Amino acid sequence: MIHLGLLLLTLTVPQARADAPLTHPADHVAQSPNGHCTARAEVAAARVTVSGRALGGEAVSWSVTGWHRVLLVGDDCQLLGVGYAGVNLLELGDREAATPVMTFHRAGDPVRVVRLGKIYLDLTVLRRTASHWS
Numbered sequence: 001m002i003h004l005g006l007l008l009l010t011l012t013v014p015q016a017r018a019d020a021p022l023t024h025p026a027d028h029v030a031q032s033p034n035g036h037c038t039a040r041a042e043v044a045a046a047r048v049t050v051s052g053r054a055l056g057g058e059a060v061s062w063s064v065t066g067w068h069r070v071l072l073v074g075d076d077c078q079l080l081g082v083g084y085a086g087v088n089l090l091e092l093g094d095r096e097a098a099t100p101v102m103t104f105h106r107a108g109d110p111v112r113v114v115r116l117g118k119i120y121l122d123l124t125v126l127r128r129t130a131s132h133w134s
Contacts, residue, residue: 038073042067050063054077063108068083068085081103082103084099090133
């Protein structure tokens with residue numbers, strides 16, 4: 001399940017181009033693959049709210065603190081994947097095995113953190129650009 005989330009992250013999130021600056025934070029919505037659940041990121045409220053109808057039909061609503069650029073919400077409305085803020089570009093100081101690149105939340109509680117060192121066993125394969133690692 002976690003590997004599927006990482007694959008979906010790379011296929012569904014628009015990648016930053018070279019050293020192009022990221023867009024300014026803005027409210028946005030991500031939908032689950034079945035379209036029954038949404039994750040709404042709100043800049044002013046500094047939170048992400050997951051809501052919708054779970055697979056059993058019951059209404060679901062919960063949130064996590066902070067605005068996040070990269071969101072993946074599960075079909076059951078219970079799982080939310082939050083990706084690295086820089087999308088596919090690591091800040092120069094973040095090329096460390098311990099850097100979190102994906103955090104999974106279940107009903108508001110963090111349940112797993114995937115760190116850069118679990119994805120790249122050899123961090124020297126990351127290319128340095130003028131201002132990031134890619």
